[in-house]
Amino acid sequence: MTDTEPQRTLPAWGVPGTAEDEGSRAPALLRGYLPHIALAVGFMAVYTVLAVARYRRYADPSWDLGIFVQTARGWASGHVPVVDIKGEGFKALGDHWSPILALTGPLWRLWPSAVMLLVLQAGLFAGSVGVLSETAARILGRTRGLLIGVAYGLSWGLQRALNFEFHEIAFAVPLLVIVGRQLLLRRWTRAFWWSLPLLLVKEDLGLTVAAVGVLLLVNRRWRLGPILMVIGVAWTAAAIWWWIPHFNPAGHFDYWSKLPGHRGQPHDWRILARSVLTRHMVWTTLGWIAGCTAFVALRSPVAVLAVPTLAWRFTSDNNAYWGRDWHYDATVMAIVFIALVDGIRRADASPRAWLRVWSRNAVTAVVAIAAAATAAAPLPLADLVDPGSYDGGPHAAALRQGLGTIPNGVTVEAGSAALAHIACRTHAFWPGMIRSGPPQYIVTEDGRPPQQVADQASAGHPGHVYQVVFNSETVTVVRLDR
Template identity: 55%
Template sequence: MAEAQGTEAHGTEAQGSGAQEATGARSAEAQARESAIPPQRVPSWGRSARAVSTGRLGDALPHLALSLFFLAGYCLLALLRYYRFGSPSWDLGIFTEAVKGYAHFGAPVLSIKGPGFNALGDHWSPILALLAPAWWLAPSAATLLVAQAALFAWSVGVVSDTAARVLGSTGRGVLVGTAYGLSWGLQRAVDAEFHEIAFAVPLLAVVGRQLLLRRWERAAWWALPLVLVKEDMGLTVAMAGALLVLCARRWSLGAVLVLFGFGFTALTMGALIPHFNPQHQYDYWSKLPGGEHPQLWQLMVVPFTRLTVWKTCGWLLGIVGFLALRSPLLLLALPTLAWRFSSANSMFWGPDWHYNATLMPILFLALVDGVDRLRRSERLPGLRGFAEGMVPASTGIAAACLVSLPVGLGGLSDPAVWTQGPHAAALRAAIATVPPNVRVEASMGPLAQLAARDDAYWLGGSKQVAPDYLCVDVAGWDGGPTDLPGYGAALHPGNHYTVVFQQDHVTVLKRD
């Protein structure tokens, strides 16, 4: 019996061993079949980024150094223009008054646009209040220029580090970050002095970063503050929500972001801005084709009839080798392009001023995504080499654009940038002649510096209030006034002004 039992036991072991062998064979066969099946294509941003950084300080140093380099360059460019009185517009004076108002815990009143004019009745930019602490430390228009340089430099580090993570190389990341920092959109914005979009640039860079790294909730949270930058940014927030739905299948999160973006834009344009506006309206409806009641076909057709629009699109996409077209991230740029190209104001159409700065982080992060997609593409193997070469080439393209558009850091090669000359000295002396905390009406050059310490008005822009001082710069003013006391009396009938300073075409007059 024992032998029989042993025989049965042996047979049982043999059967178990055979079953295990069969199971193993089937498992190996299944693995072979599975390995033969090509992996399913994952939707947009479905693959995790190649994490280069491990959170150590050493990994962040190249990107931090790049940010500091551009911070120094942007500050140098902006401050050189500021101290030689090269203001291209009255905008720096306007934003100086707004920040000064917030810093004094009051309304952001823009006397330059008119007595008692509230900045929130022009554009919805309450985010400017964040600059109040900086104003307490240094109450000067130059503070705004340094703040903008810091915000732009922050975005450089974000783009550089994100590119390193996605492309798997710190060197590639630094190359993309350098190209972005040199991009003509940022350079134009620095050249145009401070604007509220300075806050949108790093926010959009972080939103794009979180989307590429598949951090959906973080992307949504970083998108929300955009509605405090400018009223149209709510449309960009809505587009971020649409991307979460289309590319990440985050239905609830995306829908909330879409509704919030559209809703806040309607609230600001329809209620908040008119509430603070002197005429209780949103002034920029009239800029659309067809006036305040444009037809849909006008909004969709009119922009494509303008040659300048096509040129600007070429500049925007050309700087990234058109590879941004491979990324759904490019959709974030559509709301901004839509309102700009639909406007009746031709200034919005071209590559000038600051209007393209918010598009630069979107374009370069879309470039990073496009390069990564082409490297992994099985359908377009011929474009892999082009995608790889576009990373170092982007820096050369950005530098070439600066030569073609001699602004920003490219303009530092002009010797006139570094010299201030006797006219700047005369303007400084004129500003010193005007005491602080008075009502002063000034021409373009000294306006921002006077706005930092006085109640400043645009020359000839306010008929209701007679200023205590006039600061008039007639240099380069064709047909400018020669009898300046008479000019002051003509601007403000019933008042008499006496010259208290005159040097190199700059005159200061005091009201008797």
């Protein structure tokens, strides 16, 4: 059976595409893939320019990139990474269950720089654009496929993730697109196997894997579906209750404190539904998620894969998870755009005339929505035409010069802007995290008088004296003198 031959009778949920035995067919001619490869390469170039430009102007908004630098350095050394930024001696696997980051170890040996991680994430995101575009083209036609790929590449969730450094979910984004592709093409066994690597990305993704199992079960995969459901739930439970606490210095899963009911108050759970319903930010985020696909993704059962991620975010006590900042929506974008492809195909085949009209205009709508969001938010891609994006000005120059006064291999305390840069070649700590002794260098960017910085550092470490070695703009570097 080929794409142009009559389809087999489909199960009730009716995803379109080829049957599983088509996976053995010879691949299409290379020219069929070239437009999608070109699209992926184009987005990788744009993503890389934006990420590296932000890094070079010292605009990192948090300590996260420094944490992943220390993680990559640790895996490159052949042992479980120690992330001193989170606390002296803190093991990376005691924070999140992300053994897939061991893949960054060999890459660090080849390219020991935070830029490697930024380029890696750009490549993973851009690769997912190419896969989604080709999948959409196979089901909906080349033009619509490429346009959906463009809209997905411009989607606000991916752009937000790119703007907030590197995160382990970069690996999940292409995996989710591939899993969705296999579901849409009715390749059930491949969907089963491709979902398993998600277990290595982060502990909560076990629930997403279980959701894939639910979709397999709905499609009468009586063996694969239940197996995947059990594996996914059991993996998340084991990671949260056993594996992470084993590596965590406090012996527990730190993020319990982010969930309702962590205080042992049963009424927290009884008011949970009401609190979610009254959180304006939650509804705004849901509107953006559904709206970026012109609400067509809601017609596809594949959209259920986003439920576990959205559930833990929106039930959390931490309002940082409710909104559209940071990197939390990148995985959701991968899911809803695959669901968009399925939703358009379903609408095309609908007996309702208004749905068929909606589907014919949906692709144009999602591209327009993505472009408008990029221009109006503003999102990072708008920075491409801003000259200030490529020059951090005097402050970045001062930081670059000040960090240059610090030798390799020493202990350093620094804030978020300098942390990833200095973590590549020193033992870097977040201020106040080192306990075994005073840091050899301290970097500040708050504009205090340099002698005041040195005096306060000395006072904070009785019996030790710090001396100013660099001061320019608002940047001061002090060194442990004795």
